[in-house]
Amino acid sequence: MSILIGLLNGMITGATPILLAALGGTMTYYAGIFNIAMEGMMLVSAFFAVIGSYYYQSWIVGIVFAILGALVMALIFILFSVKLKTDEFITGIALNLFALGATTYMLRQIFGVKGAFADPSIVSIPNISIPVVRDIPVLGQIVSGHNLLVYVGLLATIASSFLVFKTRFGLRLRAAGYNADCLNTSGVQSDHIRTVLVLLCGVLCGLAGAFLSLGYVTLFSENMSAGKGWISLAAIILVNGNPWGIALISLIFGFSDGFGLLLQQYLPSQFTSMVPYIATLFALFIYSSRKRKEFLS
Amino acid sequence: MKNNLINGLLGIFIALMLGAIVMVVQGYAPFETYAALFNYSLGSFFTFTTMLQNSVPLILTGLSASLAFASGPVNLGQPGQFLMGALLATIGGLYLDLPPVLMIPALILLAMLGGALWSGLAGLMRLWFKMDEFITTLMLNMIADFFTYWAISYPFFDKTAYSPMTPAINVSGWLPEWGDFNSSVIVMVLAFIVVWFITSKTVAGYEWRISGQNSIFARLGGCQIEKNYMKVMLLTGALAGLAGGLVVMAGPHRFLKGLGANYAWDGIMIAMVANNGIVATLLYGLFFSVLQTGAIGMELITAVPREFIMVIQSVIVLVIVAGRGYFAILMNKLAVRRKAKEELK
Numbered sequence: 001m002s003i004l005i006g007l008l009n010g011m012i013t014g015a016t017p018i019l020l021a022a023l024g025g026t027m028t029y030y031a032g033i034f035n036i037a038m039e040g041m042m043l044v045s046a047f048f049a050v051i052g053s054y055y056y057q058s059w060i061v062g063i064v065f066a067i068l069g070a071l072v073m074a075l076i077f078i079l080f081s082v083k084l085k086t087d088e089f090i091t092g093i094a095l096n097l098f099a100l101g102a103t104t105y106m107l108r109q110i111f112g113v114k115g116a117f118a119d120p121s122i123v124s125i126p127n128i129s130i131p132v133v134r135d136i137p138v139l140g141q142i143v144s145g146h147n148l149l150v151y152v153g154l155l156a157t158i159a160s161s162f163l164v165f166k167t168r169f170g171l172r173l174r175a176a177g178y179n180a181d182c183l184n185t186s187g188v189q190s191d192h193i194r195t196v197l198v199l200l201c202g203v204l205c206g207l208a209g210a211f212l213s214l215g216y217v218t219l220f221s222e223n224m225s226a227g228k229g230w231i232s233l234a235a236i237i238l239v240n241g242n243p244w245g246i247a248l249i250s251l252i253f254g255f256s257d258g259f260g261l262l263l264q265q266y267l268p269s270q271f272t273s274m275v276p277y278i279a280t281l282f283a284l285f286i287y288s289s290r291k292r293k294e295f296l297s
Numbered sequence: 298m299k300n301n302l303i304n305g306l307l308g309i310f311i312a313l314m315l316g317a318i319v320m321v322v323q324g325y326a327p328f329e330t331y332a333a334l335f336n337y338s339l340g341s342f343f344t345f346t347t348m349l350q351n352s353v354p355l356i357l358t359g360l361s362a363s364l365a366f367a368s369g370p371v372n373l374g375q376p377g378q379f380l381m382g383a384l385l386a387t388i389g390g391l392y393l394d395l396p397p398v399l400m401i402p403a404l405i406l407l408a409m410l411g412g413a414l415w416s417g418l419a420g421l422m423r424l425w426f427k428m429d430e431f432i433t434t435l436m437l438n439m440i441a442d443f444f445t446y447w448a449i450s451y452p453f454f455d456k457t458a459y460s461p462m463t464p465a466i467n468v469s470g471w472l473p474e475w476g477d478f479n480s481s482v483i484v485m486v487l488a489f490i491v492v493w494f495i496t497s498k499t500v501a502g503y504e505w506r507i508s509g510q511n512s513i514f515a516r517l518g519g520c521q522i523e524k525n526y527m528k529v530m531l532l533t534g535a536l537a538g539l540a541g542g543l544v545v546m547a548g549p550h551r552f553l554k555g556l557g558a559n560y561a562w563d564g565i566m567i568a569m570v571a572n573n574g575i576v577a578t579l580l581y582g583l584f585f586s587v588l589q590t591g592a593i594g595m596e597l598i599t600a601v602p603r604e605f606i607m608v609i610q611s612v613i614v615l616v617i618v619a620g621r622g623y624f625a626i627l628m629n630k631l632a633v634r635r636k637a638k639e640e641l642k
Contacts (some may be wrong), residue, residue, distance in 0.1 A: 090569050091615065091618075097562055100607065102603060109323070169504050277436040281428070281437075
């Protein structure tokens with residue numbers, strides 16, 4: 001029983017950064033922007049979260065810094081891909097590399113260390129224990145007591161699903177992806193919509209990054225996003241951007257993460273660390289074969 | 298061609314100026330820093346040969362990415378293919394013991410085989426299951442990373458070492474050095490010539506290029522898209538694997554942890570700034586090697602951490618790529634304006 005609860009809790013924890021980043025990415029996905037900069041945005045915000053938390057002794061400042069860091073990345077993305085019309089793919093890859101270089105550089109410049117920075121004075125984001133619910137046996141142990149950002153992730157799923165499908169802005173953002181010229185001629189500038197969406201993506205990736213360095217663990221290490229941005233991109237593609245689908249896929253990836261940890265009793269850790277990436281390949285395989293069947297019938 | 302050259306030089310200049318501004322803000326002396334940077338990569342024969350040796354993996358992974366992007370497949374798997382190539386060459390070097398004349402070609406072939414296996418895997422996933430190579434190669438990168446880490450931690454671990462690494466490969470597999478000049482540069486140049494010849498002088502190269510530009514046109518013209526796709530994947534994987542093998546055979550003579558980390562994404566960056574041109578890839582690869590080699594000297598002389606070069610590199614990529622698009626628009630605008638003026642007269 002306790003193994004099962006542990007596995008479920010691990011699943012929820014592992015799913016959160018992927019969920020938050022993928023929700024950010026899905027905004028831009030609907031608007032027809034091929035945004036692959038989530039990885040870099042997460043990495044930069046994970047770094048700035050540590051800076052904010054370390055220097056101001058407050059996880060709130062950490063989150064604010066994380067969001068600001070991701071917004072700077074979003075602004076660079078907007079400058080190049082929306083304003084200068086640079087290829088989105090190239091902009092994204094260059095930004096990811098920029099994030100890797102800049103955080104490694106700043107890690108050394110500001111904290112004077114290589115590899116990783118951990119310090120007792122970094123304040124992590126607290127866990128929330130929900131009154132009443134926490135006293136229910138089993139369910140309480142699964143639902144209550146998670147990191148604050150886990151619940152933010154759930155709220156963000158509801159909010160983004162509402163935003164995309166139920167509001168006027170959502171209609172416009174889908175129109176920007178569906179037929180940008182049509183939107184432009186009806187008097188709404190698609191570039192404005194896109195700018196807002198990339199910024200929104202920045203906010204969500206900022207939260208994802210803050211969770212990486214202040215929630216999951218309390219430290220920053222080089223390249224700590226470790227492909228999570230790419231996995232969240234795969235999650236978006238697999239469900240065509242639907243927020244609830246993304247939540248489901250993120251949980252599956254979170255499960256594979258926790259499952260990998262469980263396997264560590266039997267296998268070397270290098271193999272168990274591969275599990276999420278193999279799961280991504282497997283999910284892509286199922287998606288592709290389903291799509292092919294649809295195509296044939 | 299001329300525009301590309303102007304744009305490239307301008308982009309590098311702007312990126313270096315931006316870097317100088319950042320340095321001034323942090324209280325470093327930009328002129329001395331850049332002087333040290335170029336002095337430690339081009340200043341003497343020794344640093345120049347070091348720079349050439351460092352350029353080998355950059356140019357080979359760059360060629361791999363350029364050739365792939367220009368022919369259609371979005372092969373982002375150079376980091377993984379590099380590692381698998383390096384691993385296979387290392388294993389060969391540990392267990393084979395032939396005279397150097399046979400040993401070196403054998404290890405080179407093994408390296409290429411390792412890279413081609415890893416890219417071929419992604420290619421098969423695409424052909425059989427229609428899985429997008431753009432994500433599969435990325436995931437295979439992470440898997441190769443963990444796999445090689447395991448391989449050097451357990452089965453091929455050097456028991457006398459304190460951190461994960463393999464023992465040194467047999468001496469017959471070491472690439473010969475003349476003075477400071479390492480012969481891996483020669484292998485790289487040969488590979489470059491082969492790639493250049495295939496892409497610009499053969500029918501296959503023409504077909505690949507056309508498939509990259511317009512796959513429907515290529516299909517209608519009678520190209521076998523799927524066969525070409527697989528060939529390109531295998532060849533680009535082999536190039537990245539070759540890079541990994543040469544690094545092992547030329548440098549540390551063993552597989553160390555983090556071997557490919559420095560070159561992992563550089564090849565893709567180089568292909569992007571080079572706009573997938575084969576000759577441009579060679580030139581930018583040399584230039585990136587100048588930056589990376591000089592970075593160590595820069596750190597010694599002016600205490601600017603060498604990681605700064607990683608930032609400069611990505612800024613160069615962004616400025617040049619953005620500039621390329623914008624420069625073309627600007628040139629068109631000027632041409633139109635000139636024409637309009639002439640018409641008015």
